[in-house]
Structures are given as C-alpha cells and as structure tokens.
Amino acid sequence: MKFTVGTSDLQRILGKLGGVIPSKSPMPILETFLFELVNNVLSITATDQIIASTITLEVRGDEDGKIAIPAKRLTDTIRSLPATDAVFVIDVVANKIKISTPTGEYSLSGEAAKEYPEVPEFVATATTTLDSSILRKIVHRTAFAVSTDELRPSMMGILLQANGTEIRAVATDGHRLSRFLYKPEQGAKLAKDVIVPAKALGILVKGLETGLCTVSTSTTHVKFAYDQTVLTSRLIEETYPNYEVVIPKENNRFLTIKREDLINAIRRVSLFANASNHQVRFDLAPNSLKLSAQDTDAGGEAHEALPCAYDAEPMEIGFNATYLVDILSHIDGEQVIMKFSAPTRAGIVSPADSPETEDTLMLIMPVRLTVPEH
Amino acid sequence: MTATDTPRRRVAVLPDHLANKIAAGEVIQRPDSVVKELVENALDAGATSLQVVIREGGKDYIQVTDDGVGMDEQDAVLSFLRHATSKIATYDELEAITTYGFRGEALASIAAVAQVTMKTRRQEDDMAVVIKVAGEARPVVTRDAHARGTTVIAQNLFFNVPARRKFLKSTNTEFRHIFDVIQRTAIAHPELAIEFISDGEAVFRLKPAGMEDRLIEVFGQRAVEAMIPVQETTDFLGVTGYIGKPQFGQRSRSGQYLFLNKRFIVSRNVSHAIHTAYEHLLTKGSFPFFLLFLEIDPHRIDVNVHPSKMEAKFDDEQGVHRFIAALARKALGAAGAVPALSAYGDVESPDVGFRFTPRQHAWGPGDAGGRSAWDLPGREEVNPVTGEITSRTGTAGMSQSEILFGPAASVDAVRPQVTATPLAAADEGASLLLWQLHDRYIFSQIRNGVMIVDQHVAHERILYERALEMFEKGMRSSQQLLFPCTIDLSPGDFALFEELLPHIAALGFDAKPFGKHTVLVEGVPVDVKPGHEQGILQEILEQYKEYQHHAPTEVRDNMAKAYACRSAIKAGDPLTEKEMRSLIDQLFATSMPYVCPHGRPVVLRISTDELDRRFGRK
Numbered sequence: 008m009k010f011t012v013g014t015s016d017l018q019r020i021l022g023k024l025g026g027v028i029p030s031k032s033p034m035p036i037l038e039t040f041l042f043e044l045v046n047n048v049l050s051i052t053a054t055d056q057i058i059a060s061t062i063t064l065e066v067r068g069d070e071d072g073k074i075a076i077p078a079k080r081l082t083d084t085i086r087s088l089p090a091t092d093a094v095f096v097i098d099v100v101a102n103k104i105k106i107s108t109p110t111g112e113y114s115l116s117g118e119a120a121k122e123y124p125e126v127p128e129f130v131a132t133a134t135t136t137l138d139s140s141i142l143r144k145i146v147h148r149t150a151f152a153v154s155t156d157e158l159r160p161s162m163m164g165i166l167l168q169a170n171g172t173e174i175r176a177v178a179t180d181g182h183r184l185s186r187f188l189y190k191p192e193q194g195a196k197l198a199k200d201v202i203v204p205a206k207a208l209g210i211l212v213k214g215l216e217t218g219l220c221t222v223s224t225s226t227t228h229v230k231f232a233y234d235q236t237v238l239t240s241r242l243i244e245e246t247y248p249n250y251e252v253v254i255p256k257e258n259n260r261f262l263t264i265k266r267e268d269l270i271n272a273i274r275r276v277s278l279f280a281n282a283s284n285h286q287v288r289f290d291l292a293p294n295s296l297k298l299s300a301q302d303t304d305a306g307g308e309a310h311e312a313l314p315c316a317y318d319a320e321p322m323e324i325g326f327n328a329t330y331l332v333d334i335l336s337h338i339d340g341e342q343v344i345m346k347f348s349a350p351t352r353a354g355i356v357s358p359a360d361s362p363e364t365e366d367t368l369m370l371i372m373p374v375r376l377t378v379p380e381h
Numbered sequence: 382m383t384a385t386d387t388p389r390r391r392v393a394v395l396p397d398h399l400a401n402k403i404a405a406g407e408v409i410q411r412p413d414s415v416v417k418e419l420v421e422n423a424l425d426a427g428a429t430s431l432q433v434v435i436r437e438g439g440k441d442y443i444q445v446t447d448d449g450v451g452m453d454e455q456d457a458v459l460s461f462l463r464h465a466t467s468k469i470a471t472y473d474e475l476e477a478i479t480t481y482g483f484r485g486e487a488l489a490s491i492a493a494v495a496q497v498t499m500k501t502r503r504q505e506d507d508m509a510v511v512i513k514v515a516g517e518a519r520p521v522v523t524r525d526a527h528a529r530g531t532t533v534i535a536q537n538l539f540f541n542v543p544a545r546r547k548f549l550k551s552t553n554t555e556f557r558h559i560f561d562v563i564q565r566t567a568i569a570h571p572e573l574a575i576e577f578i579s580d581g582e583a584v585f586r587l588k589p590a591g592m593e594d595r596l597i598e599v600f601g602q603r604a605v606e607a608m609i610p611v612q613e614t615t616d617f618l619g620v621t622g623y624i625g626k627p628q629f630g631q632r633s634r635s636g637q638y639l640f641l642n643k644r645f646i647v648s649r650n651v652s653h654a655i656h657t658a659y660e661h662l663l664t665k666g667s668f669p670f671f672l673l674f675l676e677i678d679p680h681r682i683d684v685n686v687h688p689s690k691m692e693a694k695f696d697d698e699q700g701v702h703r704f705i706a707a708l709a710r711k712a713l714g715a716a717g718a719v720p721a722l723s724a725y726g727d728v729e730s731p732d733v734g735f736r737f738t739p740r741q742h743a744w745g746p747g748d749a750g751g752r753s754a755w756d757l758p759g760r761e762e763v764n765p766v767t768g769e770i771t772s773r774t775g776t777a778g779m780s781q782s783e784i785l786f787g788p789a790a791s792v793d794a795v796r797p798q799v800t801a802t803p804l805a806a807a808d809e810g811a812s813l814l815l816w817q818l819h820d821r822y823i824f825s826q827i828r829n830g831v832m833i834v835d836q837h838v839a840h841e842r843i844l845y846e847r848a849l850e851m852f853e854k855g856m857r858s859s860q861q862l863l864f865p866c867t868i869d870l871s872p873g874d875f876a877l878f879e880e881l882l883p884h885i886a887a888l889g890f891d892a893k894p895f896g897k898h899t900v901l902v903e904g905v906p907v908d909v910k911p912g913h914e915q916g917i918l919q920e921i922l923e924q925y926k927e928y929q930h931h932a933p934t935e936v937r938d939n940m941a942k943a944y945a946c947r948s949a950i951k952a953g954d955p956l957t958e959k960e961m962r963s964l965i966d967q968l969f970a971t972s973m974p975y976v977c978p979h980g981r982p983v984v985l986r987i988s989t990d991e992l993d994r995r996f997g998r999k
Contacts, residue, residue, distance in 0.1 A: 154912060155912075156913075157912075158912045158913070158916075159912055179863060179864075180911050180912075181862055181864055181914065182860060182863060182911060183863070184863055253864060282963045282967055283847075283907060283967065284907035286858060286907070303850075303856075327860065327907070351891075351903075372860065372862060374858050374859065374861070374907055375860075375861060375904060377858070
C-alpha cells in the first residue's frame with residue numbers, strides 16, 4: 008500500500024475524526040484510524056462502535072490496500088510536520104507504516120485491517136436534506152440541555168421528530184427542556200422519532216462546513232452525509248419521556264426583557280448566591296424585576312433592578328442561575344419573553360421575535376424556596 | 382435512696398410468675414418475637430400454608446394460623462409449660478437440632494406477657510381444643526370447631542408488664558419488624574403459602590412457588606435481575622443463593638439475608654467474607670446484597686448462643702470465612718461484574734455545551750517559580766488538623782480558609798512579582814492550586830505542605846451541617862422536577878417514609894404518598910445530583926435504617942447523616958476545578974471541617990518538613 012498526501016489536508020481530516028476515538032477503551036483497535044486506499048481515493052474511518060465516521064480525500068495512489076494506524080501517534084506526527092507532501096509506504100503483511108517527507112522518515116506499527124470493527128451498514132427508510140446551518144442551529148439550541156446521566160439513557164440524546172413539513176428537536180435533563188421547531192422549504196422526513204446520541208451530533212457540528220447534509224434514518228441508525236464525510240450513529244433505542252405534557256399551556260404572566268441585560272445581571276447577582284444551589288430570586292411587579300441572591304453560609308447578598316415589561320400580578324420565583332444563563336445564552340434575539348404561572352411551575356423562555364420558519368421554546372423548573380414565617 | 386425507703390430484704394427465690402415474666406423478656410422482646418416464635422412453631426408442625434394477621438403493629442393483636450399436624454388436649458396444655466417441647470428429648474438431640482424451636486420457651490413466654498388463645502385440631506379429632514391463658518391465671522380449656530392445624534392469638538402484648546409496653550415503638554416501626562420476619566420466612570420457604578394481613582390490609586399473599594418466582598414476588602423483577610446465583614457444596618458445608626451485582630450494592634446492610642439450615646441468622650463473619658470479595662467493586666460505605674442458604678451438619682454449629690437464635694457459632698469460623706469469600710469472588714468474576722465503561726465516551730466540545738471533564742488541572746502559570754501566591758513569607762505555621770495557629774499577626778476575624786491559604790487580598794500583594802503574566806493567566810494564578818487524584822482525593826498546595834481532602838466525606842460534612850440547619854431554621858429550597866417520579870417502596874419502607882415525612886420535607890423533598898406503597902416525588906433538595914432523583918429517597922431511607930439501628934433516639938441526626946451520606950458526591954465522581962474550589966470553600970465554612978459526621982478524618986496534611994525528612998533532605 009502506497010500513497011502521497013499533503014500533510015495539511017491530512018491534519019484537517021484527522022482533527023475532525025479524532026473526536027470519535029474513545030478516550031479509554033477496552034479494545035485497543037478502536038484507538039486506531041482505518042486507512043483504505045482504492046485508486047486515488049483514500050478513506051479514513053474512526054469508530055467507537057456506536058458512532059462511525061468516514062472521510063474520503065483525493066491522494067496520489069500507487070498501490071491499493073488497508074491498514075489500521077494508531078490514532079494518537081499519527082495525529083501527533085502529522086500535526087508537527089510542516090506543510091508538505093508525505094509519502095506513506097505500508098507493508099500490510101507486517102503492518103509497518105513508513106511516512107517519508109523531504110527531510111525525515113517516521114516508522115510506526117499498525118494493526119491488520121481485518122481486526123478493525125465493521126462499520127454498520129443499514130437500509131435507510133427515510134432521507135431528508137437539511138442545510139448545514141440548520142443542523143448547527145438544532146444542535147446549538149438543544150445540546151446544552153441534554154442529560155449526562157447514564158441512569159436515564161433516553162435523555163442522553165437529542166430527540167428528533169419530523170412530520171413531513173417540520174422537524175423538531177428536543178433535549179432535557181429533567182430540570183430544563185429545550186424544544187426547537189423548524190420548517191424546511193422542502194419538508195423533512197425521518198424513519199420514526201429518533202434519539203441521536205449527543206456525542207454524535209457534537210461530532211457532526213464540529214465537522215460541518217457549509218452546504219447541504221443528507222440525513223438518512225432507519226429504526227436503528229442515522230447517517231449524516233456531507234462533503235466527503237459520512238457519519239453513522241446507532242440510535243438510542245429507548246422511549247423518550249412524554250415531554251409535550253409537561254409544557255404548560257396556562258402560563259399567562261408575561262415578562263419581556265432585554266436578553267443580554269438579563270444574562271449579565273444574573274451573572275453578577277449569582278456571584279452572591281449560595282455556592283451549592285446557585286439560586287437567584289425574581290421579584291416581579293408591574294414593569295419591575297428585582298433580582299436577588301443570598302448566601303446564608305458565607306453571609307453575602309446582592310440585588311439588582313432591571314427595566315422590563317410585566318403587567319401581571321406580582322410574584323416571586325426562584326431559579327438555578329446556571330440553568331437560566333444556559334438557556335438565555337442559547338436563544339437568539341435582543342428581547343426574550345418569559346412566561347410564568349406559579350412559583351412551583353415550569354417557566355417558559357422564548358425569543359420575542361423569531362423567523363416564520365422556526366420556533367424556540369425552553370422550559371425551566373424553578374427552585375422552590377421556603378422561608379420560615381416569623 | 383435511703384434505707385427507710387427500701388427496707389433491707391432477704392434473698393428469696395423469685396415467685397414463678399415473676400421469674401416467668403423475666404424469662405419471657407429474653408425470648409419476647411417485641412411483637413416481632415411473638416410472630417417469629419409462632420411462625421417457627423407452625424413450620425415445625427409441618428405447615429404448608431400460613432396466615433399471619435396483626436393489628437397496630439402487633440401490639441394489639443397477633444394471630445398465626447397454620448395447617449400443620451395440630452395437637453391433642455394433653456399436648457396442647459403441656460405446650461404452655463416452660464421447657465415443654467416435643468422437639469428434643471435427649472441431650473444428643475440438642476446437639477443436632479433440625480427444628481426451629483427447641484428450648485420449649487415460646488408459648489410459655491408469650492403466655493406470660495400476653496393474653497393467648499390457642500385453637501388446635503389434629504386430622505383424626507372431631508373438635509379442636511381451645512385453650513385460653515392470660516398471665517398467671519390458670520389455663521381454661523374448651524372445645525370449638527377449627528380446620529386441621531393450629532391458630533394462636535396473642536392479644537395486648539405486655540398487658541401485665543407496663544414498663545415494657547411503654548417501650549414499644551410506633552405502630553409503623555413494629556410493623557416493619559414483623560414485616561422483616563415474614564419476609565425472611567417467605568424467602569426461606571418458597572414452598573409455603575403465606576398470607577400477611579396488617580390492619581385489615583393484605584401486605585403479602587404469596588402462593589407456593591419456586592425460589593426465583595418467590596424472590597420476584599418479594600423483591601421485584603428488577604432486583605432479581607441484579608442477582609448473581611451462587612452454589613457450592615463441600616463435605617461439611619453447602620451454600621446456595623445469590624449475591625448482588627456490585628452496581629446495585631449501594632444500600633445498607635438490610636439487604637443481607639443469611640439462612641443457616643433455613644434459620645435466619647446474622648453473622649459478622651459471613652458478612653465480612655462477602656464484603657472482602659467485593660473489595661474495590663463497591664464504594665466505601667455501601668454494602669453488597671446477598672441471600673445465602675448455608676447447609677451445615679448441625680453438629681458443627683451452636684445455635685443456642687442467643688435467646689432469639691439470631692446468631693450462630695461455627696466450629697470453624699475461619700474455614701467458613703475463606704470458603705464464602707472464595708465463592709463470592711468466583712461468582713463475581715464469572716458474572717463479569719467489573720464496572721462497565723460508559724456506552725457513550727467522553728465528549729470534549731464545550732462550544733456546543735457538552736460536559737467537559739478535565740481529569741487533571743495543571744498548576745497555574747502563576748506558579749512558574751515553584752512558589753504559589755499563598756506561600757507568603759512572614760506568616761506562621763498553621764496546623765490544619767488541629768486548627769492550631771501559631772502566628773505573630775492576629776488571625777481573629779479570618780475565615781479558616783483564609784488561615785490556611787492566606788487572605789484573598791494577598792493575591793494582589795504578590796502579583797506584581799510575576800511581571801510577564803498575561804491577564805488570563807493571572808486569573809488562573811489567583812486560584813487555589815487543586816488537583817484531583819483518582820477522582821477521589823483533592824490535593825492542594827498549602828503554605829507549608831500539601832493538604833489532601835477526601836471529597837466524599839468533605840461533602841458529607843457540608844451537607845450534614847446544612848441538613849441540621851434546615852431542620853433548625855425551617856428554610857429549605859427544592860428543585861422542582863419536570864418529570865415527577867414515582868417510587869415503589871416495600872410496605873416496610875413505606876411505613877418508614879410516612880413516619881419520617883416531616884423530616885423528609887424539611888430537607889427539601891416535595892414528596893407525597895401516591896397510591897398504596899408508592900411515593901410521588903415532585904421536587905428534590907438542590908444538592909441532589911441530576912438523575913439521582915429517582916433513587917435518592919430510597920437510599921436515604923435505607924441508610925437511615927442502618928443508623929437508626931445503632932442510635933434509635935437520634936431521629937433528626939440520623940436523618941441528616943443519611944441525607945448527607947447519600948446525596949454527597951462519591952469517591953469516583955470526577956470534579957471540575959470550579960467544583961473542587963467550591964467544595965473546599967464550603968468545607969471550611971462548616972463548624973467542624975476536619976471530621977465527617979461519622980468521625981472519619983476529612984483533611985490530611987503532609988508538611989514540607991515531613992516530605993523533606995522522607996526524601997532524606999533532613
């Protein structure tokens with residue numbers, strides 16, 4: 008096996024694939040890239056057995072072949088080379104790789120390609136095409152709310168649903184929830200409601216540039232194809248919690264406020280919040296919002312008044328500042344609308360204006376504070 | 382006390398009724414002992430089905446009905462006499478006990494402290510014998526109709542021993558003890574049909590079944606799936622049963638069932654043997670589940686060491702220990718019970734909001750010269766373990782963390798020395814130097830050495846004090862849940878839950894009964910880690926039971942400890958630098974940062990002097 012490749016092209020590709028490689032794995036073979044050369048096309052694959060990503064590029068091929076090359080050693084080597092052409096000469100019997108540049112020669116041992124796990128092939132039953140910018144938006148709007156808790160595997164992914172005309176993405180960790188709806192001009196179709204592992208979408212977004220991406224789904228797998236990349240992931244085959252029922256319909260106390268101002272004020276005030284609960288309190292009165300936080304352990308407190316529009320009955324409600332800042336930072340637009348009903352019920356956060364084709368809704372569960380009566 | 386109050390008495394042999402009451406106290410300690418003795422009698426009588434009915438946790442009424450062989454009138458009357466037993470006749474038989482009862486104390490003891498009615502009929506008799514006994518009164522014998530077998534009713538336990546009656550616990554507590562007895566019987570005898578009715582409500586209605594089906598009935602499908610079967614037989618010892626997969630071991634000792642020749646016993650020796658087999662598979666403070674049936678030649682054990690027969694002595698304690706430990710180790714190995722790697726590895730792309738978990742935290746660049754900002758000259762030594770400070774400058778008004786690491790203001794004082802530090806790096810340098818070892822201990826450079834903090838006990842101390850404060854001040858905050866969760870408790874735990882509900886609420890749980898033995902959780906204390914909402918309450922109850930066992934009167938304290946222990950971060954939880962910092966700040970804001978609520982050390986310090994000595998520099 009022999010080919011010549013530009014080091015900067017190769018470095019860019021290895022960088023994109025590196026995220027797939029598991030950080031610690033009982034199977035050393037997963038810590039390699041699979042290189043496969045057919046004529047002048049080199050395919051490089053990385054997998055963790057749930058997600059597999061393959062990127063192809065044009066090289067000058069001299070002899071076809073397949074080999075698995077240790078990922079870390081190769082990436083480190085290519086990264087430290089200057090921009091030049093590198094010649095790979097590989098003995099696929101002895102599994103020896105020799106990389107030659109105009110000034111040096113680097114040899115390392117690989118693994119036989121037949122040891123490399125099969126990349127899953129599946130028959131897609133639905134295919135849809137989305138613009139890269141939309142996929143990026145979907146992930147940006149939702150991924151932050153994904154649960155990292157392995158006790159609830161369904162919540163470790165993003166739920167994607169499509170009904171032909173719109174696609175919706177949902178993520179929740181049980182304390183907050185994000186739902187993003189988008190109506191692509193050409194419609195959207197999925198094999199069924201799918202839960203895509205958050206890691207897969209993270210890798211997707213990292214690799215996406217501009218242009219279109221084809222999303223193919225079956226009941227067990229999803230495939231994203233764009234540019235020279237094919238990213239396949241197993242789906243999380245769990246039942247997603249029935250999120251529609253927890254979205255309140257009767258929240259009729261509306262607060263409209265400048266998003267950036269609110270974020271900054273929460274950040275300042277929450278510095279004085281209790282270190283464990285990060286709790287900030289909203290005191291709402293007609294056209295008045297007072298934010299406050301108190302640290303009973305360390306004895307600090309802070310409050311700040313913000314201009315806003317609010318015309319319902321006064322109320323007090325507490326939130327985890329971290330969750331709220333997260334939510335506000337993943338919304339666009341100058342103004343946000345927050346809708347409340349009661350101090351123990353979910354609050355809704357959404358942008359004041361959003362394009363016709365999309366709809367963003369975030370939910371946050373409050374922290375109920377009970378203060379003894381005197 | 383003076384001599385006039387109590388005139389000096391002569392030594393006298395106690396009258397029978399008094400002696401009986403005292404002896405009864407050994408066997409009958411509380412309602413569950415009555416149930417246990419009567420159930421054992423029923424089993425010895427060859428029962429295939431058993432019905433237990435109690436009221437008011439057995440304090441008011443206990444009725445045990447079996448379909449065993451029954452007795453004729455002579456035997457029935459005799460059975461109420463102390464040391465009257467049909468089970469052993471000679472010393473040789475005592476050496477090889479195979480029945481449950483053997484001392485002949487049960488009925489006599491029960492009758493000494495309760496109003497007892499017994500109805501019993503043998504297959505061949507037409508009418509049942511009915512005997513009523515209460516305290517010292519003579520038994521009254523009549524006849525009545527009754528199915529084959531025996532029914533014993535014990536009413537108003539300790540009616541004639543007010544001192545003991547006063548010491549009975551709440552109905553819920555007594556119910557739980559009885560529940561445990563019935564549960565153990567159900568496990569040891571899957572072939573036995575059991576009906577258990579408490580205050581008119583059926584708690585158990587178990588049909589005769591195989592072992593596995595019975596366990597599913599008793600523990601639930603999920604729990605049984607988490608069990609690894611074990612089996613091994615040698616010349617003198619046979620073991621069958623189950624041990625729990627390590628990841629399900631996070632409860633208290635109450636998930637440990639040991640049956641010796643089908644008799645429930647407690648053996649520290651066996652518990653310890655199992656525990657050693659799990660070694661590092663369990664986090665500190667959690668206990669493995671096990672359910673083991675030991676068959677040993679009765680000659681090789683002594684069950685007569687404890688009045689309620691809960692303990693047994695093996696002739697060869699060490700041999701049993703070795704055997705059990707090896708067996709458990711083998712089963713764990715065969716089941717591949719090594720913790721599995723996560724299905725979805727780590728993701729390091731903070732730009733889309735994924736969790737980023739740095740495993741190590743490099744020393745800040747401000748430390749380039751090998752000196753930290755806190756390594757101030759001119760300050761005197763602090764011993765963090767004793768809190769003892771020898772300093773020329775007054776330390777009054779300083780926080781403990783200020784004493785340890787120097788005042789925050791000193792950062793600015795030293796920063797000008799680090800001239801080339803860019804702004805971002807200066808921020809980095811302003812932070813404490815922290816490093817997490819094996820996701821378990823936090824290392825930190827202090828002014829003259831290194832401080833090591835055990836992250837779990839540190840958090841435990843913080844949460845413990847916070848819980849006590851919540852009880853004290855009635856202030857609590859509760860993170861509301863988007864998806865309220867329901868928890869199915871065993872009837873025993875449910876009773877405990879209802880008993881403790883005010884305390885549970887005070888901690889910040891929004892929980893309420895929801896159906897028969899189900900609890901609905903709508904909010905949890907803010908310290909509960911996301912994703913643990915479902916299990917935490919049950920774990921706290923388990924832990925509470927464990928503590929309560931040792932110090933029954935300290936309800937609040939035990940609750941605070943149980944909450945702290947179960948909600949705290951565990952050894953093995955990776956922490957971000959920010960989390961470590963916050964943990965240490967909070968720790969030193971507590972009243973007693975150096976010991977955890979159980980008395981284990983939280984902070985360890987190694988001085989540079991000590992290191993110098995070890996490296997032979999001094």
